[in-house]
Amino acid sequence: xxxxxxxxxxxxxxxxxxxxxxxxxxxxxxxxxxxxxxxxxxxxxxxxxxxxxxxxxxxxxxxxxxxxxxxxxxxxxxxxxxxxxxxxxxxxxxxxxxxxxxxxxxxxxxxxxxxxxxxxxxxxxxxxxxxxxxxxxxxxxxxxxxxxxxxxxxxx
Amino acid sequence: xxxxxxxxxxxxxxxxxxxxxxxxxxxxxxxxxxxxxxxxxxxxxxxxxxxxxxxxxxxxxxxxxxxxxxxxxxxxxxxxxxxxxxxxxxxxxxxxxxxxxxxxxxxxxxxxxxxxxxxxxxxxxxxxxxxxxxxxxxxxxxxxxxxxxxxxxxxxxxxxxxxxxxxxxxxxxxxxxxxxxxxxxxxxxxxxxxxxxxxxxxxxxxxxxxxxxxxxxxxxxxxxxxxxxxxxxxxxxxxxxxxxxxxxxxxxxxxxxxxxxxxxxxxx
Numbered sequence: 001x002x003x004x005x006x007x008x009x010x011x012x013x014x015x016x017x018x019x020x021x022x023x024x025x026x027x028x029x030x031x032x033x034x035x036x037x038x039x040x041x042x043x044x045x046x047x048x049x050x051x052x053x054x055x056x057x058x059x060x061x062x063x064x065x066x067x068x069x070x071x072x073x074x075x076x077x078x079x080x081x082x083x084x085x086x087x088x089x090x091x092x093x094x095x096x097x098x099x100x101x102x103x104x105x106x107x108x109x110x111x112x113x114x115x116x117x118x119x120x121x122x123x124x125x126x127x128x129x130x131x132x133x134x135x136x137x138x139x140x141x142x143x144x145x146x147x148x149x150x151x152x153x154x155x156x
Numbered sequence: 157x158x159x160x161x162x163x164x165x166x167x168x169x170x171x172x173x174x175x176x177x178x179x180x181x182x183x184x185x186x187x188x189x190x191x192x193x194x195x196x197x198x199x200x201x202x203x204x205x206x207x208x209x210x211x212x213x214x215x216x217x218x219x220x221x222x223x224x225x226x227x228x229x230x231x232x233x234x235x236x237x238x239x240x241x242x243x244x245x246x247x248x249x250x251x252x253x254x255x256x257x258x259x260x261x262x263x264x265x266x267x268x269x270x271x272x273x274x275x276x277x278x279x280x281x282x283x284x285x286x287x288x289x290x291x292x293x294x295x296x297x298x299x300x301x302x303x304x305x306x307x308x309x310x311x312x313x314x315x316x317x318x319x320x321x322x323x324x325x326x327x328x329x330x331x332x333x334x335x336x337x338x339x340x341x342x343x344x345x346x347x348x349x350x351x352x353x354x355x356x357x358x359x360x361x362x363x364x365x366x367x368x369x370x371x372x373x374x375x376x377x378x379x380x381x382x383x384x385x386x387x388x389x390x391x392x393x394x395x396x397x398x399x400x401x402x403x404x405x406x407x408x409x410x411x412x413x414x415x416x417x418x419x420x421x422x423x424x
Contacts, residue, residue: 003297005180006190010197010292010301017201018257025208026253028215029231032224035217 125153163378169371172273174287175295190295192284197292200264205257234259234410241414244317244421251417254309255410258302262359263406265293269366270395270402274374293405294363296356303356306413310351313420322423355412362405366398 129149136145181187211227220228238252268291280288292298315323327344328337373394377387 003300004177004186004188004190006193006295006297007301007304009189009194010298011305013194013198013201014257014261014302014305017205017261018254020205021208021257022250022253025205025212026231026248026256029212029227030248032212032215032217032220033228033231036220039217 121156125156128152128156165375168375168378169368171287172277172371173289173367176284176286176288190289190297192280192288192290193292193295193298196268196290197261197265197298200268200292201261204260204264208256208260230260231256237411238414241411242418242421244418251414254417255414258306258413259406259410262293262302262409263403265291265298266359266363266402266406268292269294269363269370269398273367273370289367291363291367293359294367296360299356299360299363300352302359302409303352306355306416307348307352310416310420313417317421318423326423351416355409355416359405359409362401366394366401369394 129152132149132152175190176192177188178191179185179188208227208230211223215224215227234256235247235252238247238255242251271290273290276290277288280290289295314326318326328334328340330340331343332340370391373387373391376390377384
């Protein structure tokens with residue numbers, strides 16, 4: 001256990017090592033670590049921000065979807081109403097048209113029947129006149145009895 | 157142990173506990189140097205602090221590599237201890253890096269205890285025929301150099317923090333009050349003297365004892381093949397246990413350094 005110059009030499013070495021560490025080792029590493037800590041803190045803050053904005057935007061999206069759904073329902077119901085209205089109108093139009101056509105047809109039929117009846121009457125009259133002519137050929141002068149025959153024709 | 161000589165236990169231990177003494181002025185005495193302690197500690201200082209510097213120079217604030225992560229763990233560990241004890245200002249300015257230096261350097265110097273002395277001696281005999289001790293912290297000059305440096309820095313910080321008047325006031329009036337000033341002076345003198353003594357002797361004692369126990373085990377190994385086997389097992393056990401001591405003593409030395417610096421800033 002003898003003290004000597006080694007004591008001073010080691011103290012000098014110690015001082016040099018401390019000086020070097022204080023000056024060149026500690027500060028750059030501390031800077032790097034602090035910069036990384038800041039980066040991580042910023043990243044976490046950004047993530048938090050992102051989460052928040054995601055939440056708000058998904059809320060907005062939900063709102064928009066609900067609105068769109070309501071609007072779609074409204075449009076559908078309107079369309080259904082209009083559809084029903086159109087069908088109703090078409091029905092009414094068709095019925096009117098049908099009625100009109102039916103009436104026209106009825107009138108046609110009546111006209112035709114009238115005409116047929118008229119024809120028939122004339123034919124029957126001609127036939128009756130022809131028959132009467134045959135019966136009264138000799139004794140009745142056609143010219144003399146024309147008045148009578150016309151009268152019969154009119155009665156038919 | 158030099159080969160070919162008659163084996164002698166006293167000589168073996170004495171040989172391994174002899175410093176490589178180089179006289180500087182006249183025939184030495186105080187003015188001589190333990191070349192082994194200085195050489196090994198300077199080398200380890202270069203290796204340890206140089207490694208840190210090499211890693212730190214390429215340090216990135218992005219994703220760290222394995223080397224940088226290791227250094228950051230080490231620095232984080234030391235910084236955590238400094239943060240826990242030193243609360244009197246910016247620890248990054250001096251206290252924390254000084255603690256890192258102490259921890260790394262002392263740990264490396266203590267770790268030299270793990271190297272097998274006789275194999276290392278084959279190489280160191282080329283430097284010094286008489287002896288070459290490779291554990292600088294088992295040299296009381298080294299531990300006292302560290303402890304006294306810390307002690308002087310502590311006094312400087314104390315005066316810086318309180319002013320010279322405040323420092324003297326504390327010596328005379330604390331802890332028992334101004335009326336009992338002789339008692340205060342005595343109390344503070346003992347405290348100030350005990351700090352560097354316990355600081356340095358604790359480390360020195362642990363490392364010196366570790367060295368001696370290794371030497372005794374290797375002495376046992378020299379007794380024969382069976383004894384060598386036993387010495388191997390005991391040596392293995394002691395080496396494993398010694399890992400704890402080496403790390404623990406480095407840690408204790410660092411903690412005391414931080415605590416002393418911290419106490420210097422405290423006002424009483």
